[in-house]
Amino acid sequence: MDYISNTTAETEKMLKTIGVNAVEDLFKMIPEEVALEEDLKIDSGISELELMNLAQEKASKNKSLADQLSFLGAGVYDHYLPGVIDHLISRSEFYTAYTPYQAELSQGTLEAIYEYQSMISELTGMGIANASMLDGGSAAAEAVAMAARISRNKKIILPETINPAYREVIKTYGDGQNLEFVEIESEAEIIDPAQIAENIDKDTAAVIVQYPNFFGSIEKMNEIAEIIEENKKVIFIVIANPILLGVLKPPSDYGADIVVGEAQNLGNGLNYGGPYLGFMACRDERKMLRQLPGRIVGKTTDVDGKEGFVLTLQTREQHIRREKATSNICTNEALNALMATIYLAVMGKKGLKEVGNQSYHKAHYLAEKIDKIPGFDVANKNNFFHEFVVKSVKKSEEIKTQLAKDNIIAGYNLDKIGKEGLLIAVTEKKTKEELDKFAEKLEVL
Amino acid sequence: MEEKLIKDYSSPGRRAYSLPPLEVTESSLENDIKDYLRDDLDLPEVSEVDVVRHYTALSEMNYGVDSGIYPLGSCTMKYNPKRNERIARMTKLSYLHPYQEVEDVQGSLEILYQLKLDLAEISGMDEITLQPASGAHGEFTSLMIVKKYFEDRDEERTKVIVPDSAHGTNPASAIMAGYDVIEIASNEQGMVDLQELKEAVGEDTAALMLTNPNTLGIFEEDILEITKIVHDAGGLIYYDGANMNAIMGYAKPGEMDFDLMHFNLHKTFSTPHGGGGPGSGPVGVKDFLAPYLPKPVLKKEADSYFWDYKRDKSIGKVHSFYGNYGVMLRAWAYIKTVGGKGLKKTTENAVLNANYLKARLKDKYELPYAEDSLHEFVLSGSKQKEKGASTLHIAKRLLDYDQYAPTIYFPLVVKEAIMIEPTETENIDTLDRFVETMLTISREIKENPELVINAPHSTAVRRLDETKAARKPDLHW
Numbered sequence: 001m002d003y004i005s006n007t008t009a010e011t012e013k014m015l016k017t018i019g020v021n022a023v024e025d026l027f028k029m030i031p032e033e034v035a036l037e038e039d040l041k042i043d044s045g046i047s048e049l050e051l052m053n054l055a056q057e058k059a060s061k062n063k064s065l066a067d068q069l070s071f072l073g074a075g076v077y078d079h080y081l082p083g084v085i086d087h088l089i090s091r092s093e094f095y096t097a098y099t100p101y102q103a104e105l106s107q108g109t110l111e112a113i114y115e116y117q118s119m120i121s122e123l124t125g126m127g128i129a130n131a132s133m134l135d136g137g138s139a140a141a142e143a144v145a146m147a148a149r150i151s152r153n154k155k156i157i158l159p160e161t162i163n164p165a166y167r168e169v170i171k172t173y174g175d176g177q178n179l180e181f182v183e184i185e186s187e188a189e190i191i192d193p194a195q196i197a198e199n200i201d202k203d204t205a206a207v208i209v210q211y212p213n214f215f216g217s218i219e220k221m222n223e224i225a226e227i228i229e230e231n232k233k234v235i236f237i238v239i240a241n242p243i244l245l246g247v248l249k250p251p252s253d254y255g256a257d258i259v260v261g262e263a264q265n266l267g268n269g270l271n272y273g274g275p276y277l278g279f280m281a282c283r284d285e286r287k288m289l290r291q292l293p294g295r296i297v298g299k300t301t302d303v304d305g306k307e308g309f310v311l312t313l314q315t316r317e318q319h320i321r322r323e324k325a326t327s328n329i330c331t332n333e334a335l336n337a338l339m340a341t342i343y344l345a346v347m348g349k350k351g352l353k354e355v356g357n358q359s360y361h362k363a364h365y366l367a368e369k370i371d372k373i374p375g376f377d378v379a380n381k382n383n384f385f386h387e388f389v390v391k392s393v394k395k396s397e398e399i400k401t402q403l404a405k406d407n408i409i410a411g412y413n414l415d416k417i418g419k420e421g422l423l424i425a426v427t428e429k430k431t432k433e434e435l436d437k438f439a440e441k442l443e444v445l
Numbered sequence: 446m447e448e449k450l451i452k453d454y455s456s457p458g459r460r461a462y463s464l465p466p467l468e469v470t471e472s473s474l475e476n477d478i479k480d481y482l483r484d485d486l487d488l489p490e491v492s493e494v495d496v497v498r499h500y501t502a503l504s505e506m507n508y509g510v511d512s513g514i515y516p517l518g519s520c521t522m523k524y525n526p527k528r529n530e531r532i533a534r535m536t537k538l539s540y541l542h543p544y545q546e547v548e549d550v551q552g553s554l555e556i557l558y559q560l561k562l563d564l565a566e567i568s569g570m571d572e573i574t575l576q577p578a579s580g581a582h583g584e585f586t587s588l589m590i591v592k593k594y595f596e597d598r599d600e601e602r603t604k605v606i607v608p609d610s611a612h613g614t615n616p617a618s619a620i621m622a623g624y625d626v627i628e629i630a631s632n633e634q635g636m637v638d639l640q641e642l643k644e645a646v647g648e649d650t651a652a653l654m655l656t657n658p659n660t661l662g663i664f665e666e667d668i669l670e671i672t673k674i675v676h677d678a679g680g681l682i683y684y685d686g687a688n689m690n691a692i693m694g695y696a697k698p699g700e701m702d703f704d705l706m707h708f709n710l711h712k713t714f715s716t717p718h719g720g721g722g723p724g725s726g727p728v729g730v731k732d733f734l735a736p737y738l739p740k741p742v743l744k745k746e747a748d749s750y751f752w753d754y755k756r757d758k759s760i761g762k763v764h765s766f767y768g769n770y771g772v773m774l775r776a777w778a779y780i781k782t783v784g785g786k787g788l789k790k791t792t793e794n795a796v797l798n799a800n801y802l803k804a805r806l807k808d809k810y811e812l813p814y815a816e817d818s819l820h821e822f823v824l825s826g827s828k829q830k831e832k833g834a835s836t837l838h839i840a841k842r843l844l845d846y847d848q849y850a851p852t853i854y855f856p857l858v859v860k861e862a863i864m865i866e867p868t869e870t871e872n873i874d875t876l877d878r879f880v881e882t883m884l885t886i887s888r889e890i891k892e893n894p895e896l897v898i899n900a901p902h903s904t905a906v907r908r909l910d911e912t913k914a915a916r917k918p919d920l921h922w
Contacts, residue, residue: 002787003524003715004794005872014801014873023793026800027695029664029817034701040694041566045784048528054781059537061552063545072542075765082462084493086534088500096509096525098517098849099721104904105844107447108507109720112500115451118921122487128920132722134578137765145621165765172739172761176589176622218481249483262765272553273543273766274578275723289918295721300914303899307446308906312914318581318617319855323626328617331579331711331726335719345451345496349488351462358464364472383477404546412544432468 001045065270067407069434073387073425074214074412075136075163076273077265079243079355080429082346085267085339095335099295103310109334110309113297116341120279123245124259125252127284131295132277132337133329136262137169139278140208140239142327143260144170145177146282146291147206147235149326155203159184159191161213162239164417170208179205189215189380189389193223200227206235211251212244215423216387217380225254242266242279242340244385246352247360258282267343268336277336290316293327355428359386362435363426369439370424376442379421389414391421399445406441447905448502452922454495461493506905507720508849514875516802518821518852518864519612519660521690521712526782529715529775538774543766547751553770554750557743560777561727564708567689567788569699570729574738576768580687581614583707583726584654588622589760590705590730590737591652591681597737597758602651602680608637610661610856612687615654624651631858635661635814637671650680657684657701658691660856660864662799662818672702681705681734689713690868691796691820694789698729705730710769714776725772739763794869795820798876802867805880809887813859821866823859829887833894836861839886841908842900846882 006014011023020026027035046054065078072078089095093108100106100113113131120129133139144156156174158167158181174181180203184195196207207228212218228236237258238251243265245251251259263277264270282288298312318325347355363386370390371378379389392399396413399422403410411424426435491499509515515522533539541550561573577583588605595602605619606627616626629645632638636659646653653675658664665671675682684698684706690713698706710716711724718724730738740759741752752767783791796819803812803822810824826836834842840850840863852864867876889897901907 002783002790003526003870004790005870006794006797010873011797014797018797018800018804023797026793026796026817026819029666029819030692030696031666031668033669034696036695036697036700040785040788042563042780042785042788045782045787048782051528051778051781052531055532055535055538055778058552058556059535061555062537062541063549064537064540065542065545066536066540070542070545072544074544076543078542080464084461084496088497088504090530091501091504092511092525093504093507093509095717095719096511097507097720098515098520098522098718102508102840102844102850103909104841104901104906105508105849106506106720107905108503108505111446111448111450111503111506112720114921118450118452119488121921128918134582134722135765137762138578138582163765165762168762169765172589172763173621175760176585176592178623218478221481245483246486246488247483248481253483269539269771270542271539272541272545272550272770274764274769275771276765296918296920298914299919300910302907302909304907306906308909309446310909310911310914312911312918312920315915318613320613321617322613323616323620325613325617325620328581328585328614328621329579330581330614331718331724332722333578333719334721334723335717336723338720341451342496342500345489345491345499346461346493347488348460348462348490349486350460350490351464352488353486354462354464358467360478361467361471362469365469368472385478409542409545428464431465435469 001047068409069407069438070409071411071424071438072409074423075165075262076270077425077427078270078429079265079427081267081269084346085342088342089335089338094338100311107308110297112338112341114299114309116337117297119341119344120281123242123250124240124281125250126259126281128289129281130292131297132332132334133280133294134333135274135276135278137166139260139280140166141170141173142293143237143258143280144206145173146258146293147237148177148179149291150287151205151233151235153203153205154178155180155182156205157182157184157196157199157207159186159209161186161191161215162208162210163214166239189217190219193220193227196224197227200231200234204234206237208237208239210239212241212385215380215389216384218383221254228255244356247356263340266340268339275333275336277333277340291326294329294332358428359426362430363388366426366435366439370442373443386427387423387425389421389423394445396422402445403441408438408441447506450922451491451499452489454491454499455489457490459490459492461491461496513848514871514879515849516851516865516867516879518866519687521866521868523715523868524870525715525717526779529778532778533771533774551750554743556777557773558745558750560773561743563780564727564729567693568706568729569697570706571732572735572738573727573729574742575727575773576739576764577707577726577728578764578769579722579724580707580709580726581618582763583728584614584618585621586728586739586763587683587705587707588618588624590734592622593737593758593760594734595651602649604649605651606645606653608655610659610858611654611656612685615685634816635663636665639667639670642671642674646675646678646680650675650678652681652683654683654685656688658688658819661814661823662821663814663816664819668701687712688820691792693792695792705734710772710776715779716772716775723769723772725769791869798867798869798871802865802876802880806883809884821864823856824863825859826861826863829890830861832890834890834897836863838897838900842886842897843882844901845903848879848882
């Protein structure tokens with residue numbers, strides 16, 4: 001089955017208009033030496049019915065989170081997705097549209113992005129937000145590159161309490177710009193601000209902090225803010241968890257210059273790692289705005305004085321500025337940003353707070369239960385939000401394997417990144433029964 | 446504005462969400478967290494009906510491929526099959542956390558692995574990474590591979606050559622990878638000028654970035670000479686896969702001696718653009734570059750699939766996880782549906798449709814490059830400009846006829862450029878309608894230029910003041 005609707009007779013008519021005899025004649029400019037002689041070794045096409053059966057067959061080999069009780073987080077969170085989101089983003093005027101270059105026929109996408117920017121600004125407390133980045137890791141990497149351009153320095157202070165996947169992406173991008181990274185180790189689950197202070201010098205471009213950090217704890221933000229305040233040239237990048245900004249103070253309160261992160265948890269599904277939604281916001285200053293990567297939507301008026309929306313400040317972008325652009329980003333995650341926008345509209349000021357609070361209380365309920373089990377300790381019990389580290393006399397791998405037998409994914413194994421313990425995330429979706437079951441299974445291990 | 450902002454639907458106390466009651470005992474916030482709690486959050490307070498009506502109203506001010514022809518040159522706005530959407534939403538294929546054990550996701554990995562094999566077959570490349578999340582992301586990934594390869598060989602090569610007809614992402618990606626960009630001019634036929642290329646290459650050349658067919662839709666007839674010039678100088682050659690829809694089943698970048706390339710699953714392989722994303726930009730490389738691919742690499746051993754992280758020479762990660770998996774599922778479904786022969790037929794009809802439009806439009810609109818072209822072609826609005834209406838006006842007037850405009854003012858090598866790519870999923874009826882509209886507009890410019898210059902007239906908003914938007918940025922409510 002293909003998606004072509006020209007009939008043989010129509011094809012003939014078209015060929016005649018063009019002035020050639022056969023379709024193959026249209027490919028004559030391909031030199032013989034590179035023209036393919038053999039057909040592609042790909043099976044013939046199949047019907048929709050066969051395709052659905054094939055997809056079912058592949059799917060049956062998977063075990064999704066609907067089939068088990070999962071406490072995985074580590075940057076990707078399973079919050080409830082209201083039904084209106086998928087319904088609305090499935091309107092084909094949204095999802096089959098291109099980048100809104102023809103503003104007059106793209107007001108829907110443009111207005112939704114403006115709303116997205118507004119709500120990201122509100123959550124982060126920053127004056128400017130762009131239209132989205134590819135994902136949390138690449139948004140963090142682009143924030144670092146932006147900081148290096150603004151400060152004209154190359155040294156980046158990169159604590160190990162930042163999501164290890166982001167750290168890897170940041171370093172890959174950094175290799176392109178010859179950036180230098182100063183890694184700060186953490187003894188417990190948070191960094192010692194003194195280590196940041198000690199490492200800042202005249203060559204420092206940026207300090208990055210994750211809020212809450214990879215282990216679920218909140219760094220000593222006020223102390224770090226003071227250190228940054230004393231080093232005015234240093235750009236302060238905060239990687240924030242946007243859903244928790246419904247409850248936590250905005251990064252602007254700590255003097256953040258750039259705020260980035262992964263907004264998958266705002267109304268986007270898990271999808272095995274993507275498509276996700278990188279967000280990026282910065283201080284409302286010209287020097288910042290000029291260096292901000294990505295698309296930006298602005299409100300303006302049309303020739304009749306009616307308000308409307310356009311892509312603006314495009315002279316920062318690759319299609320205008322080419323090698324002088326602030327980034328190469330073109331395609332972003334517009335539909336995912338629409339999902340986040342609808343999610344925030346649905347949850348609203350009370351709902352977002354309630355999601356945060358329920359996640360908090362449920363996580364703490366579970367943590368207290370686990371902490372009471374002999375041989376188990378919650379490492380950061382006085383400082384976590386909805387994700388925490390459990391250390392045990394038992395090996396993490398063994399705990400995971402044992403609980404898998406009861407259809408429980410016991411969190412993220414920190415051995416993978418050279419640390420000890422399990423990183424356990426809880427969202428509002430978990431019931432008391434599920435939390436109790438997890439604790440019970442750990443107890444009888 | 447035509448539809449007020451969602452916040453303007455707000456009424457204190459209204460809500461669109463519902464959550465079950467909290468069954469666990471509330472734990473105290475009297476710990477280290479309490480100093481970090483915010484007081485206020487100014488988000489909308491609206492009902493579910495408000496949300497549904499508002500975003501439905503917004504969608505009605507939009508235009509997608511499902512609305513009609515979308516002839517954006519270089520963007521390959523083909524039909525997005527609905528069955529693919531269904532597959533991407535299957536619970537067992539989508540409700541998966543990226544840190545689940547590979548045993549849990551064998552079905553998904555099998556799909557990704559098949560997609561890799563198919564992309565390799567279509568392109569003539571040896572190994573594929575699916576990690577880059579967009580075309581530009583794929584370009585950056587490729588240039589980092591080039592960089593790592595030369596570092597490994599202790600060769601200092603600092604320059605990337607880009608033709609002046611290239612996409613803007615090419616030079617921008619080269620800069621992000623730390624290269625200097627050398628731009629070379631095209632010759633009179635719109636192709637790479639061999640003399641210019643010979644002068645530009647040297648010991649410092651890391652790579653040439655090339656789209657073939659190029660942005661004029663013209664196939665580089667000297668392609669093997671071009672690749673030889675760069676290879677002889679020790680450089681690598683990168684293929685920008687934006688125009689793959691023009692050559693499937695007819696030529697392979699690998700056989701044109703390209704060393705690495707990216708694909709756009711959201712162009713060639715029918716996945717929706719989503720109003721600007723998500724996309725997916727897999728990268729294919731020849732064997733000698735495979736060690737440098739981003740990690741992890743998807744591998745198969747016996748009958749099971751796994752992610753290989755032990756990659757000493759890898760450039761590292763470019764995405765937090767494995768790329769835009771949801772987009773890959775759709776591309777896999779597309780390739781399965783159309784099959785090998787269907788891909789060739791796809792290319793044939795994309796080229797047929799473009800040539801049909803060109804044949805019908807070239808008398809009224811100037812055709813600056815008369816060379817044979819494939820899936821897209823570039824007209825110039827210069828004749829119309831002499832009569833007072835520019836390419837921008839023509840584009841805006843098209844919107845009045847409920848049709849999307851072509852790409853305009855690109856490629857930069859053509860003045861008043863109108864770049865048209867109809868794709869294979871349009872048929873002669875929609876093409877004829879587009880032609881008639883373009884001819885009508887040309888006539889209107891002759892008879893009543895003001896009508897065109899002041900277009901659009903029938904859209905939700907009319908010509909918007911972009912200067913004002915940039916001078917006094919209003920970026921949030």
